[in-house]
Amino acid sequence: MFDPDKFHVTETLHDGSTVEIRAQKPEDRKAILDAIAHASVDTLYHRFFAVKRHLSEKEKHFFFDVDFVNHVVLIAVGNLDGEPRIVGGARFVVTEPGKAEVAFSVVDDFQHHGLGAVLMHHIAAVARDAGIKEFVAEVLSDNVAMLAVFEHSGLITTTRRDGATIHVSMRFPGA
Template sequence: MVPDDVVTYPTHWEADVVLRDGGTAHLRPILASDAEALQAFHVGQSERSTYFRFFAPLERLPDRDLAHFTQVDHQDRVALIAVAGEEGHEKIIAVGRYDRSGPGEAEVAFNVADDHHGRGLGSVLLEHLAAAARERGIRRFNAEVLPNNAAMIGVFREAGYVVRQHLDDGILAVSFDLDPTERSLAVMADREQ
């Protein structure tokens, strides 16, 4: 089903995924009409999770940011959400996004609902975002991560890509090429089992 508000909506990016604990979630590109659900997701996050994502306390997403996060072009700015629940009553449980930052590269970021940590949502979102990015000519992801955000650092390391990192003014700068490696292909194959 192609939503009315987006002509270029990439339906082939939608997927039902099995998570580490055997549960399922539906992945799909975000829509402008998801703004209210994204705000509810954000407000439901712990202060720690919000700080890890935005490097600052942020009780609510300002309208400007909410519009930026939900009004994407599915080319240079892509966001995928993981939702759970019945259609029409879906709840966002994770968000992954990238913004093209230069020729062939993009900044990537993730946020997983506190009560869904450890289920593999970050890894699944990374895998699907990497595939979408390669489709759009992006060959490298960059990210800025707080050094004590062990879960996010683990997602990058466990994905099977060759990860480069350095500390820059108290922030861990991470980058990796998106070309599949033997290890990343093995990680994807294991997830399919």
């Protein structure tokens, strides 16, 4: 079973900077809400399919009351403006036995440095250990970076277009 207190990994990004990947903690709440409040329009639109800077109470409950069994969140802490900051995160939510929906977000200053791929690697490893056999995701069709992360993940990826969104299914090899 995933132990959020024990998961700590250091990774090096394409620009040589390092990030620590760990489980989300309750005390990360303010930093994550601040990151959403300061994200670019483009990032918000691709993450939430809307320009949404503030979460409702129901959404906060979803984002922060994480059980690490049916809902796992990993975050990345990097150096931003000389301070350790939350610079990205990945979550999966089990929707039925063996299947989970996955979602990502990387802060604007850290995008395209390889962090999305690093987060994908670790969230997939945690999911595999938890018995997940398939990830699914809804992605806006112009989200080249997210689709590239999925395609290069090593999972067996199939896509289905549905209007402006692409439904992505990723099966774990051997599952």
